Amino acid sequence: MYLLIGGSGFLGRYLIKNILSETADSIIATDRAPQTSDNPRLRWEKCDICDMA
Numbered sequence: 822m823y824l825l826i827g828g829s830g831f832l833g834r835y836l837i838k839n840i841l842s843e844t845a846d847s848i849i850a851t852d853r854a855p856q857t858s859d860n861p862r863l864r865w866e867k868c869d870i871c872d873m874a
Contacts, residue, residue, distance in 0.1 A: 823840055823846055823849070825851070826870060827852060828848075828865070829854060830852075833850065841863065847862045847863070848862060849864050849866060850863060850864070852865070852867070852868065853868070
């Protein structure tokens with residue numbers, strides 16, 4: 822399982838695409854504005870790493 826912070830960005834989208842196509846692992850991707858996905862191996866969580874609360 823991968824935890825990808827900033828999954829909506831340029832590098833994040835690239836990493837998600839490659840991880841899903843090259844492995845059988847799951848991904849939890851975080852972002853302030855999470856995306857949606859039909860892939861059961863990709864779960865989006867709304868998260869701001871600058872928020873200390």
